[in-house]
Amino acid sequence: MRTRVELRAARRGRARSALALACAVALASVVARGPAGAAPLAHREVLANGIVVLVAERPAVPIVAVRVLTRAGAVYDPADRAGLANLTGAVLTRGTAKRTGPELDSAIEFVGGSVEAGTGRDTITVSMTAQKKDLALGLDLVSEVVLTPTFPEAEVARKVSEIQAAIKRSEEDPGTVAARALGRLVFDGHPYGRPVEGTRESVARLTRDDVVKFYRERARPDTTIIAVVGAITVDEARREIMARFGSWARPADPPATVAAATSPATAREETVKRELTQTTIMFGRQAIVQTDPDYFPMAVASYVLGGGSASRLYTRVREESGLAYAVFSWVAPWRHGASFAVSAQTRTAEAPKVVAMIREELARMGREPVADRELALAKQYLIGSFPLRLDTSGKVADFLVAVEDRGLGLDYADRYKERIGKVTAADIQRVAVKYFPPGAFSLVIVGETK
Amino acid sequence: MRIAIVLLLLVSLLVPSSARAADRVVAATLDNGLRVLLLEDPRSPIVSFQVWYRVGSRNEHRGSTGIAHFLEHLMFKGTPSHGPKQFARLVEENGGQDNAFTSQDVTSYYVDIAADKLDLLIDLEADRMQNLLLDPKEITSEREVVIEERRTRTEDDPGGFLGEEVSSIAFKAHPYGAPIIGWMDDIKRVTPDEIRAFYKTYYVPNNAIVVAVGAFRAADALEKIKKRFGRIPRGKATPPMLAVEPAQNGERRVVVKKQAELPIVYMAWHVPNHRSDDAAALEVLSTILAGGRASRLYRDLVYQRQLALEAGGDNSYFSIDPNLFWFWATPMPGQTPEKLETELSAHMERLKTEPVTDEELARAKNQLEAAFVYQDDSIHQRASLLARFELIGGFALKDSFLAKIRAVTAADLTRVARTWFVPERKSVGVLVPKS
Numbered sequence: 094m095r096t097r098v099e100l101r102a103a104r105r106g107r108a109r110s111a112l113a114l115a116c117a118v119a120l121a122s123v124v125a126r127g128p129a130g131a132a133p134l135a136h137r138e139v140l141a142n143g144i145v146v147l148v149a150e151r152p153a154v155p156i157v158a159v160r161v162l163t164r165a166g167a168v169y170d171p172a173d174r175a176g177l178a179n180l181t182g183a184v185l186t187r188g189t190a191k192r193t194g195p196e197l198d199s200a201i202e203f204v205g206g207s208v209e210a211g212t213g214r215d216t217i218t219v220s221m222t223a224q225k226k227d228l229a230l231g232l233d234l235v236s237e238v239v240l241t242p243t244f245p246e247a248e249v250a251r252k253v254s255e256i257q258a259a260i261k262r263s264e265e266d267p268g269t270v271a272a273r274a275l276g277r278l279v280f281d282g283h284p285y286g287r288p289v290e291g292t293r294e295s296v297a298r299l300t301r302d303d304v305v306k307f308y309r310e311r312a313r314p315d316t317t318i319i320a321v322v323g324a325i326t327v328d329e330a331r332r333e334i335m336a337r338f339g340s341w342a343r344p345a346d347p348p349a350t351v352a353a354a355t356s357p358a359t360a361r362e363e364t365v366k367r368e369l370t371q372t373t374i375m376f377g378r379q380a381i382v383q384t385d386p387d388y389f390p391m392a393v394a395s396y397v398l399g400g401g402s403a404s405r406l407y408t409r410v411r412e413e414s415g416l417a418y419a420v421f422s423w424v425a426p427w428r429h430g431a432s433f434a435v436s437a438q439t440r441t442a443e444a445p446k447v448v449a450m451i452r453e454e455l456a457r458m459g460r461e462p463v464a465d466r467e468l469a470l471a472k473q474y475l476i477g478s479f480p481l482r483l484d485t486s487g488k489v490a491d492f493l494v495a496v497e498d499r500g501l502g503l504d505y506a507d508r509y510k511e512r513i514g515k516v517t518a519a520d521i522q523r524v525a526v527k528y529f530p531p532g533a534f535s536l537v538i539v540g541e542t543k
Numbered sequence: 544m545r546i547a548i549v550l551l552l553l554v555s556l557l558v559p560s561s562a563r564a565a566d567r568v569v570a571a572t573l574d575n576g577l578r579v580l581l582l583e584d585p586r587s588p589i590v591s592f593q594v595w596y597r598v599g600s601r602n603e604h605r606g607s608t609g610i611a612h613f614l615e616h617l618m619f620k621g622t623p624s625h626g627p628k629q630f631a632r633l634v635e636e637n638g639g640q641d642n643a644f645t646s647q648d649v650t651s652y653y654v655d656i657a658a659d660k661l662d663l664l665i666d667l668e669a670d671r672m673q674n675l676l677l678d679p680k681e682i683t684s685e686r687e688v689v690i691e692e693r694r695t696r697t698e699d700d701p702g703g704f705l706g707e708e709v710s711s712i713a714f715k716a717h718p719y720g721a722p723i724i725g726w727m728d729d730i731k732r733v734t735p736d737e738i739r740a741f742y743k744t745y746y747v748p749n750n751a752i753v754v755a756v757g758a759f760r761a762a763d764a765l766e767k768i769k770k771r772f773g774r775i776p777r778g779k780a781t782p783p784m785l786a787v788e789p790a791q792n793g794e795r796r797v798v799v800k801k802q803a804e805l806p807i808v809y810m811a812w813h814v815p816n817h818r819s820d821d822a823a824a825l826e827v828l829s830t831i832l833a834g835g836r837a838s839r840l841y842r843d844l845v846y847q848r849q850l851a852l853e854a855g856g857d858n859s860y861f862s863i864d865p866n867l868f869w870f871w872a873t874p875m876p877g878q879t880p881e882k883l884e885t886e887l888s889a890h891m892e893r894l895k896t897e898p899v900t901d902e903e904l905a906r907a908k909n910q911l912e913a914a915f916v917y918q919d920d921s922i923h924q925r926a927s928l929l930a931r932f933e934l935i936g937g938f939a940l941k942d943s944f945l946a947k948i949r950a951v952t953a954a955d956l957t958r959v960a961r962t963w964f965v966p967e968r969k970s971v972g973v974l975v976p977k978s
Contacts (some may be wrong), residue, residue, distance in 0.1 A: 203905070371691065415686065420690075
């Protein structure tokens with residue numbers, strides 16, 4: 094909200110920009126793991142039509158969180174229709190065979206619950222939270238939204254102008270501007286290089302027919318994952334889900350595939366001029382997905398470099414030099430590719446110095462092994478903070494659908510802990526030599542330029 | 544996005560955990576005045592350990608604004624026994640997540656961590672309550688970090704900049720008119736001696752609340768807290784904040800021209816806080832206006848007429864002193880801030896003359912009540928909420944909060960709107976994008 098009344102310190106280096114929030118979410122989905130030796134994180138079964146259902150019982154608090162993830166994200170946007178998946182997600186809750194959008198809003202908000210749809214690079218996810226007593230209503234609404242959306246013409250037009258305005262407004266946020274430009278450079282030639290929300294021009298071209306066709310082709314039971322978490326038993330959840338989603342017919346043709354992202358031939362630099370007192374610096378390159386064995390050393394390497402308030406970048410750029418409030422690095426793994434990025438905001442006069450510091454620290458990661466204490470701290474943090482990633486029903490539900498979508502398996506929690514625990518200084522150096530040469534990074538600068 | 548933010552706000556500010564929870568809180572006041580609230584929650588092997596100091600920008604003076612927030616940064620810069628950076632290192636090495644925030648009224652530090660690390664946290668927090676180094680060299684370096692923070696939040700953020708301007712015209716005597724982060728020249732000027740004096744004055748056990756929720760035995764935790772924090776001597780009573788905002792005689796207005804893509808409109812009315820009999824009605828009114836997509840501002844301005852990209856409102860229930868009820872709107876491209884201001888005012892006028900519907904009233908109450916229940920799912924939020932109620936008079940107040948909400952009638956809302964949303968209480972801010 095705009096009338097901020099608290100200043101929350103960015104000790105973990107995550108500023109409040111949209112980008113930083115997205116990073117936090119991505120990171121959370123990476124480091125979450127199951128408690129060692131605990132019962133499986135969730136019950137899993139596959140319905141006859143291909144839907145994967147995941148259920149975790151958390152009986153203490155009388156609420157239920159539901160996520161319905163479908164592989165219908167922006168990566169499937171036709172090249173000349175950037176923003177189509179995002180528009181589809183935005184209109185999904187705006188009318189069903191039974192209810193108008195406002196009727197749906199009133200129904201769920203009357204019981205203090207929420208039904209939202211969100212679009213990412215790979216997926217559209219419908220999220221519902223309600224008290225246990227209102228579960229039937231909540232699930233009715235979710236199933237209507239997923240199975241019988243009507244995409245009314247007027248609602249499509251409304252969302253088109255709303256999204257265009259939001260894109261326009263986001264141009265005043267330097268973090269968003271930088272992330273958008275960097276995405277284009279890092280994923281040049283791959284759909285990940287286009288912004289999920291599209292551009293004002295590409296969104297202007299989208300029609301209701303595009304939306305209807307996109308959803309008809311992409312939303313299908315065999316690319317859908319449903320997580321139900323909270324005050325509910327496995328039997329109850331299975332029954333409720335079967336009753337609503339069991340007869341969703343699986344199409345005969347196989348689901349669409351997407352080519353994996355490959356690194357562009359050359360790193361590039363781009364400067365975006367803005368009248369600001371700070372300069373936003375963002376380095377990025379392609380990285381590796383979670384199924385790659387090198388993913389674990391890379392996660393630890395990123396944490397040592399710029400993951401927390403003991404990291405090298407935080408120490409050098411913020412604590413020792415007072416050059417930035419926010420400076421951090423992160424790995425963002427998706428289904429068909431991944432990126433690794435480093436970001437900082439500093440007063441404009443010092444931007445060249447911070448750029449140089451980041452380059453030096455990237456190079457140092459490959460030049461010399463990390464110290465024992467740095468390695469231990471990073472591993473202990475990544476392993477030890479796991480339970481905090483799964484301490485609410487909503488977080489558990491998000492984790493379950495993400496793990497299933499990426500094909501990591503419900504034992505990923507335990508495997509993650511084991512693999513992180515085995516990472517050595519030599520592993521980190523090997524991965525850093527391969528992925529952290531400063532010359533391999535594209536760079537975006539947003540701010541006053543000469 | 545707007546919806547999510549509004550709901551988040553409801554969850555984070557308004558809503559205590561279940562009514563019976565207070566029965567299970569173990570509360571104690573140590574001999575040195577430290578207030579301790581403990582709640583067992585064994586669902587996950589974790590604990591949220593929080594220390595809340597009753598000091599914020601409210602306790603600052605002209606010329607040294609931002610000192611409470613500056614000190615918050617310096618609380619991570621070490622003591623003789625835990626040197627600079629050791630606090631963060633120890634927390635991370637033990638798999639914990641720490642952070643802090645400063646508000647107008649309070650400064651809060653928290654760590655969420657595995658429950659078996661509670662002893663470590665007790666030791667670290669007790670240590671920095673009493674023994675902070677405040678090394679001038681660290682202060683010099685951290686000053687630059689705070690300045691960068693101000694650039695990010697205010698100088699380069701149109702909404703942040705406008706909010707600061709509106710607060711500053713709404714309050715001319717009370718410190719709520721100054722920004723929490725402080726004016727730029729004050730941040731640059733404030734001295735290590737002033738910061739040390741501020742620390743000595745306000746970081747005393749008799750001005751702090753320790754709250755922990757998680758997988759521990761409350762009796763054991765209390766003994767440990769008594770043993771470690773109990774060694775810290777009671778400080779002098781903190782100086783009272785004496786400023787009282789005088790009555791406003793007419794509408795106030797500020798216009799800011801700044802590089803931005805879209806205009807912004809803020810409207811802020813002086814309203815009473817939790818102490819007033821009207822406080823619960825203001826909460827309900829805020830929810831009817833801005834709580835979700837079925838709320839009036841969203842449904843009319845964003846959805847039906849598409850005049851705004853976003854529009855909302857927020858009450859200041861937990862404020863220590865009477866504060867502002869905020870309204871805001873971002874006009875859609877092609878719409879003017881004047882139009883949005885007129886429309887926001889029209890919604891307020893309608894509340895004065897026309898009772899809300901039974902459905903609207905019931906929905907707002909249900910939303911507030913459900914948010915109570917959701918809150919219970921997170922140990923961190925449970926702890927924060929106990930602290931917030933403790934700060935305004937006692938954690939047990941949260942048990943009566945919902946009853947007050949349920950008692951609000953449509954006639955109350957009409958009366959409250961007529962009483963408080965008058966021109967003599969209003970400040971308006973408009974951000975005009977610089978072409």
